[in-house]
Amino acid sequence: MPQVTVIAGGVGAAKFLRGLVELVDPSDVTAVVNVADDFRLHGLAISPDLDTVTYTLADQVNPETGWGRVGETWTVMEELDRYGGATWFSLGDRDLALHLYRTQRLSEGASLSEVTAEVVRSHGLDVCVLPVSDAPMATKLMVDGQHIDFQDYFVARRHDVAVSAVHFEGAATARPAPGVLEAISSADVVVVAPSNPIVSIGPVLAVPGVRDALAARRDSVVAVSPIVGGAALKGPAARLMVELGHPSSAVGVAGLYREVVGTLVIDLVDEDLAPDVVTAGPACAVADTIMSDPQRAATVARSTLAAVGLEV
Amino acid sequence: MPQVTVIAGGVGAAKFLRGLVELVDPSDVTAVVNVADDFRLHGLAISPDLDTVTYTLADQVNPETGWGRVGETWTVMEELDRYGGATWFSLGDRDLALHLYRTQRLSEGASLSEVTAEVVRSHGLDVCVLPVSDAPMATKLMVDGQHIDFQDYFVARRHDVAVSAVHFEGAATARPAPGVLEAISSADVVVVAPSNPIVSIGPVLAVPGVRDALAARRDSVVAVSPIVGGAALKGPAARLMVELGHPSSAVGVAGLYREVVGTLVIDLVDEDLAPDVVTAGPACAVADTIMSDPQRAATVARSTLAAVGLEV
Numbered sequence: 080m081p082q083v084t085v086i087a088g089g090v091g092a093a094k095f096l097r098g099l100v101e102l103v104d105p106s107d108v109t110a111v112v113n114v115a116d117d118f119r120l121h122g123l124a125i126s127p128d129l130d131t132v133t134y135t136l137a138d139q140v141n142p143e144t145g146w147g148r149v150g151e152t153w154t155v156m157e158e159l160d161r162y163g164g165a166t167w168f169s170l171g172d173r174d175l176a177l178h179l180y181r182t183q184r185l186s187e188g189a190s191l192s193e194v195t196a197e198v199v200r201s202h203g204l205d206v207c208v209l210p211v212s213d214a215p216m217a218t219k220l221m222v223d224g225q226h227i228d229f230q231d232y233f234v235a236r237r238h239d240v241a242v243s244a245v246h247f248e249g250a251a252t253a254r255p256a257p258g259v260l261e262a263i264s265s266a267d268v269v270v271v272a273p274s275n276p277i278v279s280i281g282p283v284l285a286v287p288g289v290r291d292a293l294a295a296r297r298d299s300v301v302a303v304s305p306i307v308g309g310a311a312l313k314g315p316a317a318r319l320m321v322e323l324g325h326p327s328s329a330v331g332v333a334g335l336y337r338e339v340v341g342t343l344v345i346d347l348v349d350e351d352l353a354p355d356v357v358t359a360g361p362a363c364a365v366a367d368t369i370m371s372d373p374q375r376a377a378t379v380a381r382s383t384l385a386a387v388g389l390e391v
Numbered sequence: 392m393p394q395v396t397v398i399a400g401g402v403g404a405a406k407f408l409r410g411l412v413e414l415v416d417p418s419d420v421t422a423v424v425n426v427a428d429d430f431r432l433h434g435l436a437i438s439p440d441l442d443t444v445t446y447t448l449a450d451q452v453n454p455e456t457g458w459g460r461v462g463e464t465w466t467v468m469e470e471l472d473r474y475g476g477a478t479w480f481s482l483g484d485r486d487l488a489l490h491l492y493r494t495q496r497l498s499e500g501a502s503l504s505e506v507t508a509e510v511v512r513s514h515g516l517d518v519c520v521l522p523v524s525d526a527p528m529a530t531k532l533m534v535d536g537q538h539i540d541f542q543d544y545f546v547a548r549r550h551d552v553a554v555s556a557v558h559f560e561g562a563a564t565a566r567p568a569p570g571v572l573e574a575i576s577s578a579d580v581v582v583v584a585p586s587n588p589i590v591s592i593g594p595v596l597a598v599p600g601v602r603d604a605l606a607a608r609r610d611s612v613v614a615v616s617p618i619v620g621g622a623a624l625k626g627p628a629a630r631l632m633v634e635l636g637h638p639s640s641a642v643g644v645a646g647l648y649r650e651v652v653g654t655l656v657i658d659l660v661d662e663d664l665a666p667d668v669v670t671a672g673p674a675c676a677v678a679d680t681i682m683s684d685p686q687r688a689a690t691v692a693r694s695t696l697a698a699v700g701l702e703v
Contacts, residue, residue: 122434122494152466158488162513165495172484176470182434183477201474 081389084109084266086293088279089116089128090145090313091305091370092272093135095383096206098376099270100136102384102391105205109262111289113274114191114210115218115247115282116229120168121159123178124185127230128279129195129210130177137202145313148173167235192256209262211283214253218278220245229278238315242322245277250285263292268389270380271302273368275316276335277323284339293339300340301387302361303368303379304329307346312369328352333359342386344368344379362386393701396421396578398605400591401428401440402457402625403617403682404584405447407695408518410688411582412448414696414703417517421574423601425586426503426522427530427559427594428541432480433471435490436497439542440591441507441522442489449514457625460485479547504568521574523595526565530590532557541590550627554634557589562597575604580701582692583614585680587628588647589635596651605651612652613699614673615680615691616641619658624681640664645671654698656680656691674698 083103085096087110096110110132117126127146134140134148141147151171160166170178177198184194190213199208218229221244222236232238263269271293274280284290293300309328311317317327325331329345329352336343337360345352346368356363366382369375384391395415397408399422408422422444429438439458446452446460453459463483472478482490489510496506502525511520530541533556534548544550575581583605586592596602605612621640623629629639637643641657641664648655649672657664658680668675678694681687696703 119434119498120495121491122431122436122498123491124434154464154466154484155488155491158485159491162488162492162510164488164492172466173470175487176467176474176476179433179435179467179471180474180476183432186431186434198474 080104080107081267081384081391082107082109082265083384084111084262084269086269086271086280086283087112087128087132088272088274089113089131092128092274092279093132093140093145094370094376095270095272095303095380096132097135097373098370098378099380100206101373101377102380106207109207109209109258109266111209111211111259111262111283113279113282114212115216115250115278116233117215118217118228118230120165122182123175124182125168125170125178126181126191126195126210129208130174132208133199133202133204136204136206139202147171168230190256192258207258207262209259210256211259211289212253212286213256214249216250216253216282216286217248218245218282219248233315238318242319245281245319245323247282247285250282251287253286255286255288260288260292263289264296267299268384268387269293269296269300270383271300271336271340273303273305273312275305275311275314275319276332277316277319290339297339298341299387301342301344301383302332302336302340303344303383304332304346304349306332307368308348330355330359333361333363337361344383344386392416392419393579393696393703394419394421394577395696396423396574396581398581398583398592398595399424399440399444400584400586401425401443404440404586404591405444405452405457406682406688407582407584407615407692408444409447409685410682410690411692412518413685413689414692421519421521421570421578423521423523423571423574423595425591425594426524427528427562427590428545429527430529430540430542432477434494435487436494437480437482437490438493438503438507438522441520442486444520445511445514445516448516448518448520451514459483480542502568504570519570519574521571522568523571523601524565524598525568526561528559528561528565528594528598530557530594531560545627550630554631557593557631557635559594559597562594563599565598567598567600572600572604575601576608579611580696580699581605581608581612582695583612583648583652585615585617585624587617587623587626587631588644589628589631602651609651610653611699613654613656613695614644614648614652615656615695616644616658616661618644619680620660642667642671645673645675649673656695656698
């Protein structure tokens, strides 16, 4: 069976991974996940992208939101609201249990990789889920001349503000977590999932060694464009790309990934952009990229692997 | 209306306070509460005695345990157990909301006094609830030649181990929280609640200034013995007293409090110990001290105030 490593953000990557494991033995799949959205709230260590990937693979994700747990209850948040506590970041009761577990284990000296492996195993999963780094990283966005935290931007302000710059605090000195570089170099194919290129994939590429490891095997690295018809399926990717000087299109994605991605999969609706994608750098494949359920996501995964010659 | 300040631990003190506010205007009552049981778990700042006092005064306490909230749900703990997390300290869903709130506010720079006032106000209470200090303090118990944490002793080991020494880490450099010394010196009466003399009242007395403030007005300080018929109504007080060299009786309590308490209220069943109590130091009053419900607790509070000449 082929080994596949997926460079992952949150919801889009999670859906892709959920489709991929319909085709490939889960134990041959490694996800290298963004941690620059991670933050502390109420004293708890919260890792949104790692958890979205885990919950989605475990069929535990809330299908309406793409994050958090299905069938969730909100007893703690309702009571916290009565205290006047910070409820802008919704934490369901079952979701909170994971944050309590992670925070306690980190305080005992476990690494984020170790805790993530424990959590993934608790959910009965065979996929290897790796944080890109065990070091703390934090995406900061320049808004109105001030650096703000990612969750302030993304959740509290609903990404409805203009961003003039993005940087990843801690990335320059972060080391890849154990297994990350090996997973990139040894896989048969590396997929850059359809996540936000700026704030989800960007921080992964900013960890020293990751960009080089991808560039060294660029011909077998395939990305799925998260921009379809000029818009992001979810979140602020399109707006962020424009504000930071990139076309909000599959061509813009191709330009951002040109050094590390050999082939870009673009959606059927963007078929006429294929020549411009090729001009921007990568080879181009055209496919249905809409992942509205695991079966459709499996179809996207199949097309993606086929784009670099891997038939499953 | 008379002003009453109560030196408080957890369950016993909370019951006494709940009775007291049946007799005295709650806005004339101040509780000075032990914080040396406070600890961090799952990254959360937990203050068991402050919360037991607050929940009990708000009629929100679980009447079966004397701590935690009535009608509580356990969704987070059940899920945490599935992760193999630390569940030895039970935190109900509603109770957790308070710990999240406190942890977040402390991380924002609020003092424990400030957070406690906010929480007490959220519960609609007029009693002034003060942590004895805003500084971190930690009761450590010597067990098998090792210093262990209070919650490890009290909850995880169910206080079923021999203790050879107790000390209060941080107490010597802790400053009384704002209002503590004033509440002790300006009240008409100070009551030392029927809490564990060693590990609940002991840490309060260990905060510099508190012991002196009580000693300076000893004649109007009245304690209720937590030892009835040679046994503690709850918890390890009797065993701890013996292991640390004190008689496990009202007489032992009298000896421990002799410098700071002018009158000790002992239970009817201990009536024949009254002469020995007086020999040990304080004056002695005999009364029913069983607080099985708020009305009986009010009776105990009435007897306690009457013991130092205050009729309510």
